[in-house]
Every structure is written in structure tokens, then in C-alpha cells.
Amino acid sequence: MAIPVIDFSKLNGEERAKTMAQIANGCEEWGFFQLINHGIPEELLERVKKVCSECYKLEREEIFKNSTTVKLLNELVENKSGDKLDNVDWEDVFTLLDDNEWPERTPGFRETMAEYRSELKKLAERVMEVMDENLGLPKGYMKKAFNKGDGDNPFFGTKVSHYPACPNPELVNGLRAHTDAGGVILLFQDDEVGGLQMLKDGEWIDVQPLRNAIVINTGDQVEVLSNGRYKSCWHRILATTDGNRRSIASFYNPSLQATICPAPQLLDKQTQQLDLAYPKFVFGDYMSIYAQQKFLQKEPRFQAVRAI
Numbered sequence: 313m314a315i316p317v318i319d320f321s322k323l324n325g326e327e328r329a330k331t332m333a334q335i336a337n338g339c340e341e342w343g344f345f346q347l348i349n350h351g352i353p354e355e356l357l358e359r360v361k362k363v364c365s366e367c368y369k370l371e372r373e374e375i376f377k378n379s380t381t382v383k384l385l386n387e388l389v390e391n392k393s394g395d396k397l398d399n400v401d402w403e404d405v406f407t408l409l410d411d412n413e414w415p416e417r418t419p420g421f422r423e424t425m426a427e428y429r430s431e432l433k434k435l436a437e438r439v440m441e442v443m444d445e446n447l448g449l450p451k452g453y454m455k456k457a458f459n460k461g462d463g464d465n466p467f468f469g470t471k472v473s474h475y476p477a478c479p480n481p482e483l484v485n486g487l488r489a490h491t492d493a494g495g496v497i498l499l500f501q502d503d504e505v506g507g508l509q510m511l512k513d514g515e516w517i518d519v520q521p522l523r524n525a526i527v528i529n530t531g532d533q534v535e536v537l538s539n540g541r542y543k544s545c546w547h548r549i550l551a552t553t554d555g556n557r558r559s560i561a562s563f564y565n566p567s568l569q570a571t572i573c574p575a576p577q578l579l580d581k582q583t584q585q586l587d588l589a590y591p592k593f594v595f596g597d598y599m600s601i602y603a604q605q606k607f608l609q610k611e612p613r614f615q616a617v618r619a620i
């Protein structure tokens with residue numbers, strides 16, 4: 313079994329209906345799919361790989377080598393306790409937002425990543441429009457819900473991660489299993505070093521590396537907005553002994569002030585009466601809970617935010 317691979321350029325041609333159906337299937341049955349021919353220039357993607365790898369070498373590697381995670385793993389190996397590290401991730405990560413500090417010493421990093429983020433944001437909006445249409449919602453519904461109307465203020469971030477080769481991958485995760493909190497996630501993963509898995513029907517499935525593809529997955533907010541039609545799904549990254557995995561995840565999340573609830577068009581009468589629908593809440597409140605409960609089940613998060 314492999315994650316669906318969908319040719320996004322076919323949306324504009326004779327195979328539009330088939331492609332829409334493939335994306336609907338990717339959202340409903342998988343929660344994960346890969347886009348090829350997505351319109352992001354190859355030349356830009358090659359530059360992104362280059363500046364992120366250089367940034368790791370120049371500005372991050374030393375920090376990771378001296379990190380608590382590395383120390384904890386060394387201690388564990390020395391103690392031979394047989395335990396596993398279950399409170400940390402074998403990951404070097406930083407997040408790019410429009411208004412936070414970015415790495416400064418890597419030539420070309422800022423310009424390239426600013427250009428990349430602007431392209432990815434547009435791709436996210438195109439993907440959301442496809443979801444609107446597949447869900448039977450008015451065009452632009454999801455974008456409006458996430459932006460608090462017609463503005464342009466989603467919480468759009470880009471996580472630049474590396475998962476360095478790990479001497480004891482059986483003792484630590486690259487990234488512990490979780491569902492994503494936000495809206496639509498667009499992942500540009502390593503061409504060669506795998507490790508990402510998603511949970512489908514109780515089975516962990518590899519998200520196979522595919523050169524210059526963009527992996528799409530849906531977060532908890534799309535699950536709420538779609539009233540459970542598009543479930544956010546569990547995923548994790550395994551640590552590996554070979555290679556330093558590069559992974560760049562951009563997330564198009566609601567504004568922290570946005571109110572999120574199921575689209576009324578997707579509620580059936582029975583659900584409304586029984587109050588089984590997902591809660592209505594302010595996204596910032598959800599994020600406060602998520603920060604404490606990222607690696608736990610999502611249902612208690614929905615319960616907790618309902619109570620606020």
C-alpha cells in the first residue's frame with residue numbers, strides 16, 4: 313500500500329473530474345497524499361534543498377550535537393537500562409514565520425525561503441479550494457474561515473527540520489506520533505532518506521520519498537470544519553541510522569483569533585440534535601491545549617476546548 317500520488321496539473325484539463333475525485337479520496341480515505349506537477353518551480357525547490365542543508369551544516373549541526381536529546385541518548389546507552397526515550401524527538405527544528413528571527417549566516421537562505429513560502433501559501437489556497445469544491449462548500453469557504461473573513465492573516469509557518477543519522481534508532485523517535493493541530497500541511501520531504509509514516513487502518517505506512525513532490529496532509533481544523541469528513545491522521549518519523557533527513561513542513565493554519573466550527577452545510581439534523589458535532593472554539597485556545605497535549609489523542613483536546 314502506498315500514499316496516493318496525484319498529478320495536480322491535470323486539474324486544468326480533460327482529467328479534471330478524475331483528479332478532483334483522486335483528491336477527495338486522498339482526503340477521505342488517507343488524510344495524506346502526494347502532489348506532483350504542483351506548479352512550484354523545480355529550480356526553486358533545488359535552491360530550497362541547498363540552502364536548508366547548508367543552514368544545517370553552518371548554523372544548526374553543532375547545536376544539535378550538544379543538545380539534551382543527544383546527551384539523554386548517550387546516557388541511556390551507557391546505563392543499558394533497556395528503556396526508550398519517550399519525551400524527546402531526535403530532531404533539529406526551527407520555524408519560519410513572517411515576523412520571527414530567521415537564520416542569518418547562510419547565504420541565500422532568507423531570499424530563497426521567503427520565495428518558497430510565498431509559493432507554498434498560494435499552493436495551500438489552491439488545495440483548499442479543491443477541498444471546498446469536493447465538500448460542496450462555496451469557493452473560498454475554508455480560506456475565509458481560517459482568515460476570519462476576507463483578510464489575509466492565516467497563521468502560516470514553515471518548520472525546517474533535520475533528523476540526523478541516529479546511532480540507536482530503536483531507543484528514540486525522530487518525531488513522536490501525533491496529529492497536526494492546524495489546517496493544511498504541505499511537506500517537502502527528503503528525496504532519499506525516508507522515515508515518515510502515517511497510520512491507516514491500524515497499520516503504519518511509509519510516506520515514500522518522491523523527488524520534488526509536495527506531500528499534503530490535513531490537520532485537526534480541517535477535520536472540525538469538514539465535520540469529520542476529512543480526518544486528521546496520526547503520523548510519526550522514525551529515526552534512522554543512515555543519512556540526515558531533511559523535512560520542510562509548511563502549515564496553513566487559521567489565524568489565532570479565528571473561530572472554527574463545522575461548516576453548517578455539513579451538519580445533519582441528527583448530529584445537531586444530539587450535540588455530537590465537533591465544538592466551536594477560537595483557534596488560539598485550541599493551540600494552548602495542543603501545546604500541552606500534542607502527542608496524545610485528539611478527542612480530549614476537542615473536549616477540553618469545548619469546555620472553554
Ligand SMILES: [Fe+2]
Pocket residue numbers: 490491492547
Ligand atoms: Fe505533523
